[in-house]
Amino acid sequence: MLKHLVVAIDGPAGAGKSTIARRVAAKMGFVYIDTGAMYRAVALWALRQNVDLSEAGRLEELAQAARIEFAPGASGVLLNGADVTEAIRSPEISQAASRVSSIPGVRKALVEKQREMGARQSVVMEGRDIGSVVFPDAGVKVFLDADPAERTLRRARELEQQGETVRAEEVAEQILERDQRDRTRAAAPLVQAPGAVYLDTTRLTLDQVEAVILNLIRKSLR
Numbered sequence: 001m002l003k004h005l006v007v008a009i010d011g012p013a014g015a016g017k018s019t020i021a022r023r024v025a026a027k028m029g030f031v032y033i034d035t036g037a038m039y040r041a042v043a044l045w046a047l048r049q050n051v052d053l054s055e056a057g058r059l060e061e062l063a064q065a066a067r068i069e070f071a072p073g074a075s076g077v078l079l080n081g082a083d084v085t086e087a088i089r090s091p092e093i094s095q096a097a098s099r100v101s102s103i104p105g106v107r108k109a110l111v112e113k114q115r116e117m118g119a120r121q122s123v124v125m126e127g128r129d130i131g132s133v134v135f136p137d138a139g140v141k142v143f144l145d146a147d148p149a150e151r152t153l154r155r156a157r158e159l160e161q162q163g164e165t166v167r168a169e170e171v172a173e174q175i176l177e178r179d180q181r182d183r184t185r186a187a188a189p190l191v192q193a194p195g196a197v198y199l200d201t202t203r204l205t206l207d208q209v210e211a212v213i214l215n216l217i218r219k220s221l222r
Contacts, residue, residue, distance in 0.1 A: 005030070005122045007217060008130035011144035012190060013178050014151025016201045016209065017126040020144065023210050025124040028217060031070070033117055034077070035127030035134070036097065038068050038110050040088035041079040043096035053099045060105030068113065089162060091174065098178050101128075104187040128182055131193030139220045141196035142213055150202045151175055 007030065009021050018034055025032035042063045043053075051058050069078040076085045087093070100106055107129075114134050117123060125134070131141035146154075152172045159166045182190040192198055197216060201209050 004118065004120070005140070005217070005220065006118045006135045006138040007122075007124040007140040007142075007213070008135050008138035008193070008196070009124065009126040009142045009144060009213075010128055010131050010190070010193065010196065011126075012128075012151065012182065013175050014155045015144040015146050016154065016206070017144050019206060020201075020209050020213065021124045021126040023206065024213050024217070027210070027214060028122070028124070030122040030124050031117070033070060033114065033123050033125040035110070035114055035125060035130065037070075037077045037088060038066075038113070039101040039106070040093050040097040041068050041077060041084055042066055042106060042110070043093055043100045044084055044088050045079060046100065047093070047096060053096060056103045056105060059100055059103055060109060063100075063106040063109035086162075091159070091164070094178070095174065098181050102181060102185040102187060107133075107187045128190040129188035131196045132191055133188045136193065140213070140216050141193050142216065143192040143196040143198050144209070145198065145200050146202040147200075148172070148175065148179075 007024065009017050011017050021034070022032050042059065045062050045066060046053065046059055051062065053059070067080050070076065076083060077088060078084070111134050114125065118125060118135055131138055131143070152168060152175055155175060156166050156168055156171045159171070199209065199212060
């Protein structure tokens with residue numbers, strides 16, 4: 001019997017990874033880990049330190065030194081002891097994080113931190129390379145997807161809820177750019193991991209998506 005279970009949820013921006021991962025973790029009593037928030041935190045730190053995003057060596061140093069924690073029972077993110085939950089969600093940080101995440105040294109440093117987290121407890125971990133790179137032997141692997149128009153709508157709603165003024169065209173362009181960068185980067189590109197269950201969420205409710213994943217988890221625990 002597995003001591004800890006890792007549930008790996010991957011997919012492109014706007015597919016619903018964060019929302020579903022939080023819900024599933026809460027239902028199962030697992031720890032929710034948003035790996036994208038870790039890259040965002042490094043990007044935020046770099047910008048605050050006036051580090052150019054082309055300085056790969058310096059960014060790797062920041063990734064290694066960063067103390068990133070997830071607030072218990074919530075989706076909060078702490079960077080070196082400070083709450084950066086809201087600060088890392090701006091469009092500027094989203095784009096910076098995508099650039100930072102393409103640097104092999106940064107990915108290596110954060111993957112090590114992610115593996116340490118998964119080794120300590122049962123987790124629901126979401127990102128873009130969890131099932132393919134971070135935990136290729138995860139007990140449950142899911143690849144969430146949705147058509148680009150739906151992903152744009154979801155992302156725009158999320159930004160509006162955060163008080164941002166957005167234009168659908170700009171959000172669509174950002175998602176297209178993010179998809180292209182994530183799928184073509186040399187270090188751990190976004191792919192459906194071997195053995196991952198593909199789930200198109202375009203026309204599914206949150207309850208339906210959650211039910212599918214919970215069923216996969218319960219099967220793996222038998």
